[in-house]
Amino acid sequence: MKHAMFSKEQNRPKLRAAFIASLLICIFVADTVTNFEIAFAVFYIAVILIAIGFLSTRGVVVLASICIGLTVLSLFLTRRGSFEAGLFNCGISTCAIGITTYLALKTVAAQAAVYDAQEQFARMARLTRLGELTASIAHEVNQPLAGMATSADACRRWLDHAPPNLERARLAAERIVSDAKRASDVIVRVRRLAKSEPPHQERFDLNEAAAEAVGMAEHEIERNSVSLQMNLAEDLPSVMADKIQIQQVISNLLLNAIEAMTGVPSFKRELAVSSSRDDEGRVVFAVADSGSGMKQTTIDHLFEAFWTTKESGMGIGLTISRSIIEAHGGRISVTSAPRMGTIVQFSLPAAEENET
Ligand SMILES: Nc1ncnc2c1ncn2[C@@H]1O[C@H](COP(=O)(O)OP(=O)(O)OP(=O)(O)O)[C@@H](O)[C@H]1O
Ligand SMILES: [Mg+2]
Known part of the structure; x- marks a missing residue:
């Protein structure tokens, strides 16, 4: 034939x-x-x-x-x-x-x-997509990489201690392992997002996921002398979503909030993390800061790819965050005014009773 x-x-x-x-x-x-x-x-x-x-x-x-x-x-x-x-x-x-x-x-x-x-x-379109994918991966693995560097440093110091504190060194080594796993999980998620594949779904408690994400940003919070307040609603329903991706969003919002407060005196740096339920029964998560705030013209550009006001920023943290939230059928919004701080919040549909 x-x-x-x-x-x-x-x-x-x-x-x-x-x-x-x-x-x-x-x-x-x-x-x-x-x-x-x-x-x-x-x-x-x-x-x-x-x-x-x-x-x-x-x-x-x-x-x-x-x-x-x-x-x-x-x-x-x-x-x-x-x-x-x-x-x-x-x-x-x-x-x-x-x-x-x-x-x-x-x-x-x-x-x-x-x-x-x-x-x-x-x-050109393929190259642009590749460029966006590379930038997104570089952006999202930055935090676990920074965590690995910090833990590796701590591990070495505990080993150099006289006598060496092996228990603490072991804990630091475990943190390195979990950050490395997180980095590879994040790469998988960003690739899925770039290919517009539907997110992986699992049932989880947003409060717990948020507490873990806050834990990962703890080093940054302490280093910047930020005071943290957590107001997590107790009777929150679970959500069906990709936990790693939602934690990526929370990390991006926390990092933006911390960075927005670098210009205010340290005693005024307040970060409030909260969860609640809205009138439609959706689960709402918000990050509020007492930082620089934004003008309306800035707010208009926030979610544009590669739009940044920071010298070392890539301008894609919020773009990725919005893609993730919208892929889950959720919404993300910003309320801000100059010198009044900013609130960024997202909502996700609550999981149905019979969803597993
Ligand atoms: N909490 C906030 N307070 C004030 N401005 C903010 C806040 N969050 C975001 N912005 C503004 O939105 C811009 C875009 O944020 P986005 O996270 O997308 O990028 P970035 O933080 O500049 O860089 P990166 O991609 O590295 O995160 C920021 O440059 C900043 O001007
Ligand atoms: Mg950012």
């Missing part, structure tokens, strides 16, 4: 050449045996338009020259009618063949340019 298809493909150029040649012969014969007054030669145009689909530019030019040659040859071989009319028709047919060839070749060249541009566009 494969062999038959192969030989069919191989024969196709020969078949096409035979078809073109027979058309040329038919038109030539008809043009020669009919009167000078009948301009049969204009049908060569049809041959050129057929051939343009599979011949190269050179091939089409050669074919057009053959058509013109045959038109002139017919003029001398035709015996019936007025030679003057024949000469006139020959001139018209020759011009028509020439102009058609020129226009057809120009159209094909324009089409090729469009295909090239489309291909280049597709390549």
Whole structure:
């Protein structure tokens, strides 16, 4: 079967050449045996338009020259009618063949340019997607990597202690292992997100997930002398979501809040983390800070990719966070005013009773 298809493909150029040649012969014969007054030669145009689909530019030019040659040859071989009319028709047919060839070749060249541009566009889009994916991974693994560096440092110090504190060193090593696992989990999640795959779903308690995410940011909270308040609702229903992704969102919001407070005196740095239920029964999680706050013009750009006001920021933390929340059928919103601090909150649908 494969062999038959192969030989069919191989024969196709020969078949096409035979078809073109027979058309040329038919038109030539008809043009020669009919009167000078009948301009049969204009049908060569049809041959050129057929051939343009599979011949190269050179091939089409050669074919057009053959058509013109045959038109002139017919003029001398035709015996019936007025030679003057024949000469006139020959001139018209020759011009028509020439102009058609020129226009057809120009159209094909324009089409090729469009295909090239489309291909280049597709390549650029792939590169942009790759760039966004790389930036997202770099952004999201930053925190576990920083955690690993801190724990590795602590581990070394406990080992250098005289006498070495092996228990503390072991705990630090365990933190390194769990951060490394987290980094690889995060990479899997970001890749899924980039491929627009639906999030992995598991039933979990948002309060517990939030407490873990706050724990991961503890080092940053302490380092920046931020005072933390947790107001987590007790009777909160579970959510069905990708826990790692939701923790990524919480980490991004916490980090933004901490960074927004670097410009205010340390005794005014207040971070409040809260959870609640809204009127529609959704689970709401909010991060409030007493930082710089934002103007409305800043708020308008917040979720745009690569939009940042920070020197070392990538401007994708909130873009990723919104993608994650929306992929879970949730919403994310910001309330802020200059010097009044910011509240970023998201809501997620509560898990149904029978969902597992
Ligand atoms: N809590 C906040 N208070 C004040 N401004 C904020 C807050 N959160 C975000 N912003 C503003 O929104 C911008 C975008 O935030 P986003 O998290 O997307 O990127 P980033 O923090 O600048 O960089 P990165 O991608 O590294 O997180 C920030 O540069 C900042 O101007
Ligand atoms: Mg950020």
